[in-house]
Amino acid sequence: MNxxxxxxxxxxxxSTVALQGIDLTVEEGRILxxxxxxxxxxxxxxxxxxxxxxxxxxLRVLGRNPWIQRDELMxxxxxxxxxxxxxxxxxxxxxxxxxxxxxxxxxxxxANAFLAKTAIQSSSRVRELSKGMVAQLHxxxxxxxxxxxxxxxxxxxxxxxxxxxxxYDALLNDYFDHSRTIVVTTHQxxxxxxxxxxxxxxxxxxxxxxxxxxxFEARYAEVMTLxxxxxxxxxxxxxxxxxxxxxxxMLFDGLDRGRLAAFGDVRTPSIADLFVAVMGESNQTIGKxxx
Amino acid sequence: MSDVSLDTALxxxxxxxxxxxxxxxxxxxxxxxxxxxxxxxYLAPANVAGVLMVGSLLAALRFGRYxxxxxxxxxxxxxxxxxxxxxxxxxxxxxxxxxxxxFYCLGAxxxxxxxxxxLFWKSLPVSDLTAVLxxxxxPLVVMPIVAFVVIEALQLAMLFLNTVTILVRGQNLSxxxxxxxxxxxxGVVLYTLAVTALWFxxxxxxLLFISxxxxxxxxxxxxxxxxxxxxxxxxxxxxxxxxxxxSYRLHGFKDAFSEGTVSRAGRLDIVTSPISLLDxxxxxxxxxxxxxxxxxxxxxxxxxxxxRRQEPx
Numbered sequence: 001m002n003x004x005x006x007x008x009x010x011x012x013x014x015s016t017v018a019l020q021g022i023d024l025t026v027e028e029g030r031i032l033x034x035x036x037x038x039x040x041x042x043x044x045x046x047x048x049x050x051x052x053x054x055x056x057x058x059l060r061v062l063g064r065n066p067w068i069q070r071d072e073l074m075x076x077x078x079x080x081x082x083x084x085x086x087x088x089x090x091x092x093x094x095x096x097x098x099x100x101x102x103x104x105x106x107x108x109x110x111a112n113a114f115l116a117k118t119a120i121q122s123s124s125r126v127r128e129l130s131k132g133m134v135a136q137l138h139x140x141x142x143x144x145x146x147x148x149x150x151x152x153x154x155x156x157x158x159x160x161x162x163x164x165x166x167x168y169d170a171l172l173n174d175y176f177d178h179s180r181t182i183v184v185t186t187h188q189x190x191x192x193x194x195x196x197x198x199x200x201x202x203x204x205x206x207x208x209x210x211x212x213x214x215x216f217e218a219r220y221a222e223v224m225t226l227x228x229x230x231x232x233x234x235x236x237x238x239x240x241x242x243x244x245x246x247x248x249x250m251l252f253d254g255l256d257r258g259r260l261a262a263f264g265d266v267r268t269p270s271i272a273d274l275f276v277a278v279m280g281e282s283n284q285t286i287g288k289x290x291x
Numbered sequence: 292m293s294d295v296s297l298d299t300a301l302x303x304x305x306x307x308x309x310x311x312x313x314x315x316x317x318x319x320x321x322x323x324x325x326x327x328x329x330x331x332x333y334l335a336p337a338n339v340a341g342v343l344m345v346g347s348l349l350a351a352l353r354f355g356r357y358x359x360x361x362x363x364x365x366x367x368x369x370x371x372x373x374x375x376x377x378x379x380x381x382x383x384x385x386x387x388x389x390x391x392x393x394f395y396c397l398g399a400x401x402x403x404x405x406x407x408x409x410l411f412w413k414s415l416p417v418s419d420l421t422a423v424l425x426x427x428x429x430p431l432v433v434m435p436i437v438a439f440v441v442i443e444a445l446q447l448a449m450l451f452l453n454t455v456t457i458l459v460r461g462q463n464l465s466x467x468x469x470x471x472x473x474x475x476x477x478g479v480v481l482y483t484l485a486v487t488a489l490w491f492x493x494x495x496x497x498l499l500f501i502s503x504x505x506x507x508x509x510x511x512x513x514x515x516x517x518x519x520x521x522x523x524x525x526x527x528x529x530x531x532x533x534x535x536x537x538s539y540r541l542h543g544f545k546d547a548f549s550e551g552t553v554s555r556a557g558r559l560d561i562v563t564s565p566i567s568l569l570d571x572x573x574x575x576x577x578x579x580x581x582x583x584x585x586x587x588x589x590x591x592x593x594x595x596x597x598x599r600r601q602e603p604x
Contacts, residue, residue, distance in 0.1 A: 047602075050414075054600070070419075070599075071421075073416075074413075074414060074416040074417075075416045081410040085409075086408065086411055087403075087406065089327070090327065097323075101319070102316075102417050103315065103415055103416060104312035105312045105313075
């Protein structure tokens with residue numbers, strides 16, 4: 001079954017168009033990275049998926065209409081908006097009591113086991129915890145819920161490197177299995193590249209790239225060319241070129257790797273580099289349309 | 292509103308689909324969560340009761356002239372004087388409750404948006420209807436119950452203190468115990484709390500609505516527009532319908548008590564049977580009660596509507 005199914009999903013705020021009618025299908029068991037610049041419409045799309053905002057177009061999440069059935073949907077969907085949303089006055093024990101009291105699929109023993117691995121005291125208030133500990137607490141609560149879809153909107157914002165790495169490790173090792181689906185947005189794309197199965201770039205309310213990671217690796221290649229071969233390589237039409245230590249690194253779309261190997265080392269580009277390439281392209285298009 | 296959310300709103304366990312799921316009580320836990328966050332809802336009345344108790348204790352230690360006077364006056368008046376401190380104490384608790392309830396309501400749907408915790412609450416299977424009703428239940432049900440318990444405890448403590456005082460001074464206990472209509476006084480307290488909760492329901496609902504609607508300064512939005520409207524009306528038309536409406540809402544509930552009690556409130560009346568003051572039929576026949584409850588329901592529905600749509604601020 002498709003976990004998320006959107007057709008012509010559109011959202012406007014007054015005269016501002018946040019989503020220009022996007023189509024998106026996310027199958028069960030995928031880990032989708034939703035990547036885009038600020039104001040691209042990522043959060044709007046996630047809010048629509050979570051039933052936090054009304055929208056136009058057709059949207060089904062786990063077979064339900066999120067705007068009409070948010071509270072039912074939340075039995076099967078979890079989300080972490082960002083690290084700052086746990087109420088600061090709440091005690092850790094109260095958070096456990098409350099979630100256990102309202103969520104039919106929360107396993108308190110599991111949450112306690114996750115918390116036991118951290119330095120968090122159950123009598124502490126959220127305001128007394130560090131940012132990283134709040135993220136650990138939230139993740140412990142979420143991972144103890146037997147949900148089908150987990151939505152993470154900038155979950156590691158403001159955390160240091162160690163916490164960010166631990167966050168994604170815990171998610172992969174202790175939580176993810178192939179019956180669950182994860183949708184994640186973040187600006188720290190390089191940190192999630194290895195965990196994603198699918199990738200969507202969104203810009204100015206449109207999807208500009210929608211690919212599985214297998215297809216991404218097959219389609220895009222990056223070559224660090226030797227200076228004397230740069231112009232020959234350039235003739236093949238790289239979609240993006242940057243200079244590092246006097247050498248040109250070129251990003252190619254849909255060219256055979258064997259052919260590119262003649263110009264230097266070929267490797268899979270980082271999502272961040274492809275993002276810059278694709279966004280530059282789509283911004284130019286937007287510029288042309290505007291002009 | 293779907294059946295399921297209504298069921299959930301009423302504290303039902305909802306539809307359980309998975310074998311791993313366990314029963315839940317969203318309404319009950321939502322009310323508990325309000326009390327965790329807003330401890331003033333019970334600490335403020337309890338603290339005021341503590342202060343009043345200290346005051347009574349100090350008065351008793353001075354061997355209060357008050358009781359000396361009592362023995363000198365007409366026995367019928369004496370009872371009124373005996374009841375008075377109990378009534379004043381109860382009134383102080385009720386007023387405290389009302390003030391705390393006003394501030395509670397103004398923050399209830401505003402603070403969660405300001406600190407963005409609404410995103411956490413909304414990530415859980417609790418409907419907006421359940422959330423708003425649980426918040427409305429605090430001033431309408433929970434705080435009156437808390438006030439009743441506090442008043443009970445305070446009045447019992449005062450009664451104990453009076454008893455000890457009388458014994459220490461070697462006076463006759465029957466003066467107090469034989470004549471104070473204790474149970475009836477408790478009935479009056481309970482009735483008053485129920486009446487004010489029902490009568491003030493539209494005020495609480497208005498404050499909750501403003502709390503859920505205003506992007507900032509809910510306090511000003513709640514109080515300035517009605518004030519400004521009544522001023523404009525006064526200046527433009529020299530009428531005061533809006534002002535009258537507001538003042539009726541603030542003390543119109545006196546009709547729930549027998550004719551005369553209020554008009555004679557200035558001097559001490561002899562009330563041998565406090566229960567006779569209550570006029571439940573008068574309350575139920577007040578059009579203001581029913582129209583007020585309808586307005587309250589409408590405002591709460593609007594608060595639910597806004598909670599569904601409003602984003603963090």
